[in-house]
Amino acid sequence: MSFKDTFTKDDQKEGLLGYDDTAFYYFFSSVIVTVAVPWTCSTIYNALFPGQAQVEKDFPTKSKAGSRYRYCSSSAMTDKVDQARKSARFANAGSKAGSVIKLLVLVGLWMTLYLMYLQIGDAKEIKRFDPFEILEISPGASATEVKKAYRKLSLIYHPDKNPDDPLAANRFMQITKAHNALTDETAKANFEKYGNPDGPQTSKVGIGLPRFLLEKDNHLIILCLFFFLLLFVVPMAFICYYQRTKNYAANGVMIETLQFMGYYINEATRLKNCPELLAASAESRTMALRPSDNQELKTLGSQVTEHKKRQFKLPIIIKNDYLLLAHMQRLHGSMSAELRADLDELLKHSLKISQAMIEIACMREWFFTAQAMIEFRRSLIQGLDVKSSQLLQIPHFNEEILKHCLKGKNATSTLTDYLQKDPEQRKGLATMTPDQIADVEAFATHVSNMELKAITEVEDEQEIVVGDIATVSVQLTRRNLQEGEAMGPVHAPLFPEPKFEEWWIFLVEGAPNTRIIAFERIRDTERVVETKMRFQISRPGKHSLTVHALCDSYVGLDQKVDLNFIAKTENEVKREIFVHPEDEDLDLQPTLFQQFMGELGGDDDSEEEEDEEKKKKEKVEKLSDGKQQKAESDDDKKDDSDSSGSESEGD
Structure with a gap:
């Protein structure tokens, strides 16, 4: 029987005698830390600032782009924010039972982490064959001490004296191997050179599995638990989730x-x-x-x-x-x-x-x-x-105040006209207190003063032709905001939740059809917002379209822009395909595949090119020689004909 048979992590033979739980302690501690640390920080933050997380979610200070939100400073909206803070604090403090349970779970996590730390602190390096540790003697022990320790432990762990202990036999074999490693010359040499008496051996290292998962007595329980989780808990969780979301x-x-x-x-x-x-x-x-x-x-x-x-x-x-x-x-x-x-x-x-x-x-x-x-x-x-009336959106306005706003000089019936007037020219403020007038002014400065711009074009083309994809570029600018500001929640004291304004952009055919060609929902609250809507030109002639910008939070802020253009037919407009000189140069460049093949067969190609050039030169020389010979023969024939002609004239 070799050392491998007695000192490996074989569950059948060793019974987990040399198993090490250190890896499991590290793994489980890491899992607990990733859960306990953020949970603890959140608990401390909620304890110091109760309800603040919910308030920051409902009333954030900055937008996603980093702009600072502008909030309405009217008394109604200020009270609404304060009430939201109080409600959040009360909700955070009201669930005492849930808070206690969470606190107990958190304390349990930290206690478990502490116990894991103690286990890791006592853990040693990965176990290896150490005859001195097995025989419970010091490394400098003499041969007599080794023999004495061997006899003592052999009597204790002999299988005949421990018939009911399955680990006794494994322990006895280890004691025997340890004694041989210190007394037998060959085994001792192997131990000093390779770390074990049988020479070089491979080792087994577990990956974060606790000991109880590998013990034979627990296999049935673990298998039943696994199938319970796999066949019951997971399907039930999925079914419950599906029932809630279907x-x-x-x-x-x-x-x-x-x-x-x-x-x-x-x-x-x-x-x-x-x-x-x-x-x-x-x-x-x-x-x-x-x-x-x-x-x-x-x-x-x-x-x-x-x-x-x-x-x-x-x-x-x-x-x-x-x-x-x-x-x-x-x-x-x-x-x-x-x-x-x-x-x-x-x-x-x-x-x-x-x-x-x-x-x-x-x-x-x-x-x-x-x-x-x-x-x-x-x-x-x-x-x-x-x-x-649209004016009822203004703080402290009622039916009596509306009667004063709708008659006399500077009368107005729309919200936009009322907000654009100077504070001295606004009607309905005579019976209000200074605080109420301040609320009206706060509302007037908070409501979006939106400017709408829109143009129609075909990208990279001068003319609009049937079949083109036209682009309508829309720009919305909140003129009452400064750079770095974003529009905060709307003034809505009667609505239970904070509401950020949204704008719906519609591209509509002119009367009488008023069919929606394209639409966009804009939720961006920045000062300048841009969007594009695309549609295909289907017919030639004059087109009359309208861009509508509708606000979903205030009545009376809607705007529109008329767009008129003429679509021409393909016969009326001749388009030339323009190729940039740089693109032409790119066409002359070899592709990556050509470059790759050129590197592989560069020598062959160069030789072939030289051969082709030689053949071309020889062909040109032959053609030139042939032309020269033909010219000389033609000259000879001409001289012969001239000489024969002169002879005939002499005769």
Whole structure:
């Protein structure tokens, strides 16, 4: 029996006697560190600044481009931010049970890491054959001490005295090998030269596996656990995830809602139809009904103005329709706390659902329908009814103040005109306090003063020809922002969440078709935003297009630019293909493959080229010699003919 049979990591023979868990300690400690360190930092940060992470997510200080967000400084929006901070702190401190569980888990991770550190600190280098360690003697022990230690351990670990210990036999063989390595000359020489008495041997090193995974007694348990995880836990996790996500589309809207909206939205759908459509969405119908809602809705319903005949009779749809109409008509004071919470939940769903409604209209190329969906979206954000005045978006404005703004000198009815006036010329401020006037001024400086520019061109061409891909370049500039600034959340004190403004750009055919040719959704809040829309020219003649820029957060900021151009036929415009001189030079350059082949067969090619040149020279010389001989023969013939002619004349 060789040393290899008794001192390897063979599980059948050695029984993990020489197995080393150091690699597993390092691996497991690394895993714990990657989890515990960031979790600990997050816990400490949340403890020192409760709710700050959520506030920074909802109200960031800088955009992705590094620009500083400008926030509205009106009292309503300042209070909203402060309330969001308080709510975040309360939510962070309110879940005490969850915090305690997380803290206990975190403490357990650090305790485990400490235990791993102790194990690593006691660990030695990878185990090797050491006869002194096996015999439990010092390296300088004499032959007598070696023999004495061998006899002592042999009596302890002899297999006959340990019939029930499977490791005793392996241990006895190691003791025997250690004794031979110190007493036998050949074995001793091999040990001193190769590190083991049998000469050069290969070693086995495990990769981060703990000892209990390799012990024979645990194989059945580990195998059962493996199959339990593989055949039960993983499929159940996948099934649960699928059950939670199968009802939702990629945009976060329930598939049932998309199907419902796709069926009921048509080219005649307008703003007055939208509240009931949103109330009939799948997200809305999953909300709960309380017995107390009946009496509260009767009181609220007596104050709500409905603009169309109700289409759906389901109680939850009727309830949520009333809530949306009451929000748009600013009847929040007539709602109970429970109804206000239901309204906030519904408004949170409204952003994704209204986004889907806009996209459905865009895909069907219905501009007026898409415009109505955007109007509905901003009516929910600002709390405006179907026919409400744009000026109600201004802080502290009500119906009484509107009457003063709509009559007399400097009267105005649109938000843009009101904001462009000097503060001294703005009406409706006479009855306001200085703080309220400051809120109006803060709102006026915060609302985007957008400038729209658009041009139509065919890239790298002077003329527009049928079949070309035309490009409409659109530029939006927020003139009220400075360099390095970005537009922060919109002024929307009635909306439960912070909302950043978005702009929809539509390229529309001129009247009477008003078909959407192309559209873009712009979410960039930087000072200058640029986008391009491309379409194919399908017919010759004059084209009249309009670029519409619609804001989804404010009413009255929409802008448009008319684009007129003439498309010519291919016969009217002759285009020459221009090739740059540098491109011509590139054509003369050998390709990479040609260069590679040229390097391999360079000598052969040069010899062939020399042979071809020699052949060409010889051919040219032969041709020149032939021409010279022919010329000489022609001269001889001519001389002969001349001499014969002179003889005939003499005769």
